[in-house]
Amino acid sequence: MADQPQLAADRPAPNSASAPKREFPGQGVAIIHGINGLGLWTLYIKEVRRFFKVQTQTIWAPAITTLLYLMIFTLALGGGSRQVLGVSFATFVAPGLIAMGMMNNAFANSSFNLLSGKMQGTIVDYLMPPLSEMELMIALxxxxxxxxxxxxxxxxxxILLWPGVDLSVAHWWAVIWFGLMGSVxxxxxxxxxxxxAEKFDHNAAVTNFVIxxxxxxxGxxxxxxxxxxxxxxxxxxNPFFYVISGFRFGFLGQSDIGSTNTAVLHGGIGLGVLNLALGAITYVLLRSGWRLKN
Structure with a gap:
């Protein structure tokens, strides 16, 4: 008689001793070791998409505001005939306006993240994912x-649309360094x-009375x-003075930080040290859950 297919019930059970056992880590034991690159990238993209969805307000509106600043101050202070540091006033003020816009929008973006989570009850979306405090900081x-x-x-x-403005770069390192350090x-x-902050009024108070x-x-x-x-x-x-003047130095090759390039370099190093100190304080506060988990 031909062999019949063996039913599942009649098949011998696998040897439990030889079958590999999957062990799960205990509570509090980290599964992700090192850097959670995927999680960091996901949070970063999420935050970028958040402000990019309203790019008319977050990116293009500051350009219109800056043109208004440039127009008003240039016309009010003598038009194109006024000279500062050997260049026209419009050329002098343009780099500062760019740096100012970058700093203001960096603050506006990062000051909204955790506050909106606390206000809307979605703060767990930042605290629960398997991200370390450093990864959370880097993403935001x-x-x-x-x-x-x-x-x-x-x-x-x-600004390049404004007549008489020259944005030729004299020192690329200063443009890049002071632009990045000011934004960070x-x-x-x-x-x-x-x-x-516990409410948007607190955020507005820092903006209006400090920033x-x-x-x-x-300057x-x-x-x-x-x-x-x-x-x-x-x-x-005022640390903002070094950001504005150093960024302007990158375009004009002149600065009121000091009479030598070494003075500008020292100002740039000081900004880097200040950012490291503030970053360390922020990391410690995030790790403690200050005003986030209480």
Whole structure:
């Protein structure tokens, strides 16, 4: 009689001793070791898509605002005949406006992330994924930096439409370094603000009473040599001054930070040290769950 197919019930059970056993890690044992690159990239893309969906407001609107600043201040301060640092006033003020726009938008982006999560009850979307505090910081700051760079490109294109503006670059290292350091500085400050704030009024208070005054008094529209000695000292204590003046140095080859390129370099190193210090503070606060898990 031909052999019949063996039913599943009649088949011998596999040898449980020889079958591999899958062991699951215990509670609190990390599964992802090292850097969670996929999770970091996913959060970064999520934050970029969030502001890019409203790019008219987040990217292109600052370009229009900057053109209005340039037009008003150029016409109010003598038109095209006024000279500052040996160039026309429009050429002098243009790099500062670009840097100012980049910093303001870096702050606006990072100061919204965690605050909106607390307000909408979605903060767990940031805290529950298998991301370390450093990965969370890198993703949020990276998204803010991306917005700052896009705004900087939009501002540059808009300012080039203004007659008489020369944006020739004298020192690329200064343009890149001070542009990045200024954007990272405001992104970190925005992240700290987002952690501290409990409502949008708190965020607006930091913007109106801290960020805007420091930005407007950073030497964007003037050189500090024309100020009284006491105000010059106050300006040199303002980190925004070094961002604006260093970024301008990259275009004009001149700066009111100091009479030598070494002074500009020292200002750039100081900004890097400040960012490292603020980044360390932000990391410690994120790790403790300050105002996020309480």
């Amino acid at each position: 700051i990276g998204a803010a930096l991306t917005r700052a760079l896009l705004v900087g490109l939009a501002l540059t294109g808009a 500085l405001l992104a970190i400050v925005g992240l700290l603000t987002s952690m501290w 805007t005054p420091l930005t407007m008094l950073s 964007t529209f003037y050189v500090i040599d024309r100020l009284a000695p006491a105000f010059q000292t106050a300006s040199r204590l």
